Every structure is written in C-alpha cells, then in structure tokens.
Amino acid sequence: MAKNYYEVLGLSRDASPDQLKKAYRKLARKYHPDVSKEADAETRMQEVNVAYDTLSNAEKKKEYDFQLDHPEGFGSFGGQSGHSGFDDAQFYRRGAGQSGQQADFSGFEDLFGRFGSGFGGGHSQYQHDRRSKQPYKGEDQHASIEVELEIAYTGATQNITLQIPTFNAYGEPEVQRKTLQVKIPKGLKDGQQIRLSQQGQSGINGGGNGDLYIEIHYLSSTRLRAEGADVYMTVDVAPWEAALGQSIQVRTLDGSCVQVNLPKNAKNGQQLRLKDKGIPNKTPGHLYLVLNIVNPPAQSAEEQQAYQAFAEAFQQFKPRQP
Incomplete structure (x- = not known):
C-alpha cells in the first residue's frame, strides 16, 4: 500500500x-x-x-x-x-x-x-x-x-x-x-x-x-471574523471612554464611519450590536463591536502623576480578592 x-x-x-x-x-x-x-x-x-x-x-x-x-x-x-x-x-x-x-x-x-x-x-x-x-x-x-x-x-x-x-x-x-x-x-x-x-x-x-x-x-484574525452574515470586530477604547460612557467613532468594513455611544462602566470584552451593519446579505447580518480597553503607558512624569492621582481617587477599588 x-x-x-x-x-x-x-x-x-x-x-x-x-x-x-x-x-x-x-x-x-x-x-x-x-x-x-x-x-x-x-x-x-x-x-x-x-x-x-x-x-x-x-x-x-x-x-x-x-x-x-x-x-x-x-x-x-x-x-x-x-x-x-x-x-x-x-x-x-x-x-x-x-x-x-x-x-x-x-x-x-x-x-x-x-x-x-x-x-x-x-x-x-x-x-x-x-x-x-x-x-x-x-x-x-x-x-x-x-x-x-x-x-x-x-x-x-x-x-x-x-x-x-x-x-x-x-x-x-x-x-x-x-x-x-x-x-x-x-x-x-x-x-x-x-x-x-x-x-x-x-x-x-x-x-x-x-x-x-x-x-x-x-479570512479571520483575533480582531476580525465572520459567522454567517454576522461580523465580530474588536475596537480599542480608552479607560475613560469606557468608564464615562463616551461617544466614539468607528470605521466599519464598508468604509463608512459611525458614532457609537458606549454604556457607562463598559467592560473589557463587552459586545455592542450594530443592527444590520454586518454582511449586507438578503437578510443583513449584524456588526458586533467587541470592546478592548487599552491602558495608556505612563512614561512622562506628568503621566505617572496622573496615574497616582487616579489610584488615590479609587482607594476603595480592590482588583484582587484578599
């Protein structure tokens, strides 16, 4: 054989x-x-x-x-x-x-x-x-x-x-x-x-x-994939945009830009659905924005001081269980 x-x-x-x-x-x-x-x-x-x-x-x-x-x-x-x-x-x-x-x-x-x-x-x-x-x-x-x-x-x-x-x-x-x-x-x-x-x-x-x-x-990646007519796209957001529920601009795959209002205290990995913004099939799919909260680096003295003030403002916040 x-x-x-x-x-x-x-x-x-x-x-x-x-x-x-x-x-x-x-x-x-x-x-x-x-x-x-x-x-x-x-x-x-x-x-x-x-x-x-x-x-x-x-x-x-x-x-x-x-x-x-x-x-x-x-x-x-x-x-x-x-x-x-x-x-x-x-x-x-x-x-x-x-x-x-x-x-x-x-x-x-x-x-x-x-x-x-x-x-x-x-x-x-x-x-x-x-x-x-x-x-x-x-x-x-x-x-x-x-x-x-x-x-x-x-x-x-x-x-x-x-x-x-x-x-x-x-x-x-x-x-x-x-x-x-x-x-x-x-x-x-x-x-x-x-x-x-x-x-x-x-x-x-x-x-x-x-x-x-x-x-x-x-073709799919860790930031972009399709499931049927639905599309999942990762979008980077700043911590204050997520916490305050600010409006951000997102460029979709058809080349247009849309304004998206984030919910207050949005979480990392949270999905926001944009109805009928997925693949424009006979029955259009939805576009799901997957939020990725990105922390800016603290390089200058001013940036480090800003993080220190942030830490002092949230002294009651415990990210880890004792």
Missing part, C-alpha cells in the same frame, strides 16, 4: 470531518507549489490531495480503512479491479511537473477541496462510458477559497488557479491546471457557494460539462 493517508494529513483514524478539513487547508497553504518554498512541494501537494479525496468520501474511506486492516490482500489503494478510486502512484506522476506558471492570486489562497467523487469511478468506468457511446454529463466539482472580509461588503472580481482532476484522450487520470475569473458578489455569507456553469469535469461522448461550485470563506 502507498503512504498512509492519515499520516500524510497528520491525523488519527478517528479524526472528525472538521479536523480533516482543517488539516487539509493547513497543508494546502504549506505545500501548494505556487506559494511553497519546499523542494518537494509539488509531490507533497499531490499526496495531500489524494489523501483528502479518499478520507473525505465516506465510501472511499470505508474501503481504505478496510484495506489498512487487511494489508495482505491489497496492493495500492484503488489499483485493484472491482474497487473504486484510482492508482495514487500514477496520479502523483501525472500531477508532477505542472508548476512554474505563476498565477495572479490577488489576495486569494489557491485552496481547492475534494472534486466530486475524485475521478468519477476510475479508469475502468471512464473506458466503459466511452465505449457505450452514450453521452454522459461531467461531474460537478467543488473548491474552497479564502478572501478578505472586506470583499463581503464591496464584491470583487478575481483570478484563481485550481488543479482539476480529469481524464486525457486515452482515459487516463491527470491533473489539469485551470485559471478562472470569478466574480464574487457583495453580500455572500461565510460558507456560501458560487456556481460556475460548465466549469466542472468534462463530459463524455459529447455530454455537457459539470458545474464548478466555489465555497467562499472569509
């Missing part, structure tokens, strides 16, 4: 689908040949793709786990007659040597997910379909990309490059690089999909191409 797919992804056999997806995205960022500095990035990326394609498909995973438990009865996964999938060693060879074309990512990470059910049942199924002369529509395929959260408010047109599993004229599986121009409309919620008609796997015997579905995810 080829490399253990769980080891390729750094996971145990009881890993959840969410853990599988996170591991895949992490490795895709590390090894994609257009961005990676690793010497064997192309090969490692192909290994990661094949491992994820297998383990994220329930039927393939079941078959693969059975083969792990009974190694004496099988060769490389997918290479035996009567089994779905494909020969992973052949997949690696045909996927190699295709980097070097520098794509314009324009803020995108070239992250692609599992496409349909891999190669649609493998080489034997493809040859059967070709011999039958009956037209077959190509499989729909799926990709996942990450973009800046600001795009949810403005929309954007960007170029992305994907590696698409397909068949050549001889019915052999290979990886095709495809660069597409994608229009992302404003108002998409995190996790929503864009459908690109007939950009999926090629049809057989004159059948139409499948569609390509691109799932949009917004």
Whole structure:
C-alpha cells in the first residue's frame, strides 16, 4: 500500500470531518507549489490531495480503512479491479511537473477541496462510458477559497488557479491546471457557494460539462471574523471612554464611519450590536463591536502623576480578592 493517508494529513483514524478539513487547508497553504518554498512541494501537494479525496468520501474511506486492516490482500489503494478510486502512484506522476506558471492570486489562497467523487469511478468506468457511446454529463466539482472580509461588503472580481482532476484522450487520470475569473458578489455569507456553469469535469461522448461550485470563506484574525452574515470586530477604547460612557467613532468594513455611544462602566470584552451593519446579505447580518480597553503607558512624569492621582481617587477599588 502507498503512504498512509492519515499520516500524510497528520491525523488519527478517528479524526472528525472538521479536523480533516482543517488539516487539509493547513497543508494546502504549506505545500501548494505556487506559494511553497519546499523542494518537494509539488509531490507533497499531490499526496495531500489524494489523501483528502479518499478520507473525505465516506465510501472511499470505508474501503481504505478496510484495506489498512487487511494489508495482505491489497496492493495500492484503488489499483485493484472491482474497487473504486484510482492508482495514487500514477496520479502523483501525472500531477508532477505542472508548476512554474505563476498565477495572479490577488489576495486569494489557491485552496481547492475534494472534486466530486475524485475521478468519477476510475479508469475502468471512464473506458466503459466511452465505449457505450452514450453521452454522459461531467461531474460537478467543488473548491474552497479564502478572501478578505472586506470583499463581503464591496464584491470583487478575481483570478484563481485550481488543479482539476480529469481524464486525457486515452482515459487516463491527470491533473489539469485551470485559471478562472470569478466574480464574487457583495453580500455572500461565510460558507456560501458560487456556481460556475460548465466549469466542472468534462463530459463524455459529447455530454455537457459539470458545474464548478466555489465555497467562499472569509479570512479571520483575533480582531476580525465572520459567522454567517454576522461580523465580530474588536475596537480599542480608552479607560475613560469606557468608564464615562463616551461617544466614539468607528470605521466599519464598508468604509463608512459611525458614532457609537458606549454604556457607562463598559467592560473589557463587552459586545455592542450594530443592527444590520454586518454582511449586507438578503437578510443583513449584524456588526458586533467587541470592546478592548487599552491602558495608556505612563512614561512622562506628568503621566505617572496622573496615574497616582487616579489610584488615590479609587482607594476603595480592590482588583484582587484578599
């Protein structure tokens, strides 16, 4: 059997689908040949793709786990007659040597997910379909990309490059690089999909191409993240602004500025909801301001004296229990 797919992804056999997806995205960022500095990035990326394609498909995973438990009865996964999938060693060879074309990512990470059910049942199924002369529509395929959260408010047109599993004229599986121009409309919620008609796997015997579905995810940080159509943004405030309930100006992600009245004695981490100021979806989300109280440094003598006066004014305040 080829490399253990769980080891390729750094996971145990009881890993959840969410853990599988996170591991895949992490490795895709590390090894994609257009961005990676690793010497064997192309090969490692192909290994990661094949491992994820297998383990994220329930039927393939079941078959693969059975083969792990009974190694004496099988060769490389997918290479035996009567089994779905494909020969992973052949997949690696045909996927190699295709980097070097520098794509314009324009803020995108070239992250692609599992496409349909891999190669649609493998080489034997493809040859059967070709011999039958009956037209077959190509499989729909799926990709996942990450973009800046600001795009949810403005929309954007960007170029992305994907590696698409397909068949050549001889019915052999290979990886095709495809660069597409994608229009992302404003108002998409995190996790929503864009459908690109007939950009999926090629049809057989004159059948139409499948569609390509691109799932949009917004980049997040400790200060900014999206949940569906809601947006959480950390806002720094001074201690006196929080204590006195002063009005502060906040620049939102659509570029506008809003005046926000803080409640008196606002606490660190407290959330203030700005209704319908989140992602402008058909049902608009809300913008939640997460307050972060920032204490100014006491560097000059005057600043230190001000802190001393503050301490004297609040002698009864005990931040720690005795």
